[in-house]
Amino acid sequence: AQKITQTQPGMFVQEKEAVTLDCTYDTSDPSYGLFWYKQPSSGEMIFLIYQGSYDQQNATEGRYSLNFQKARKSANLVISASQLGDSAMYFCAMREGGDSNYQLIWGAGTKLIIKP
């Protein structure tokens, strides 16, 4: 079963509009972390934002915020006031807790294209 599901393979958004990228996850571990990464066409993986399972407030980092709905196992990324430079692949990833299990499990990604 998929542990990280990103249901939007691609999205087109007008510049300056807000955009929400969906991510749902599946875990029975009470301790986990959720990450969003951006991968531009150049290929590098850029860390955007993190949400811990015990965090009481939704994470925010500049124009990025994470809409964390724990009961629904949802961790959507919201980008406010989108810019042309936001065009990229976006990946949601999860780290489950445990003594040695700290690798990331990845979603399939969403390709975001910002239109001028």
Next chain:
Amino acid sequence: DSGVTQTPKHLITATGQRVTLRCSPRSGDLSVYWYQQSLDQGLQFLIQYYNGEERAKGNILERFSAQQFPDLHSELNLSSLELGDSALYFCASSVGFGGPDGYTFGSGTRLTVV
């Protein structure tokens, strides 16, 4: 520059050959992770090292091996290469086991097997 250095950036080699990918983690990071990104499999975790010791193994083929050296740099060895091994190989590092600061990724090594 993320602080994680991967070399080479591009590699083209023939089937059956062996290659070594190198990663220098960000200064102060003790954990190194290797990931493979391919068109059909997406991003997959291969292996993790912490301070020189193997800590976790993912979907790493037996033809692949890795190690982390005393200076904390890591090498991923890929042998008996097949066309399907063509992918972008990422190295990532973290201070401990990953948390609010995330994992810092290198720019990747793009391997093409012909």
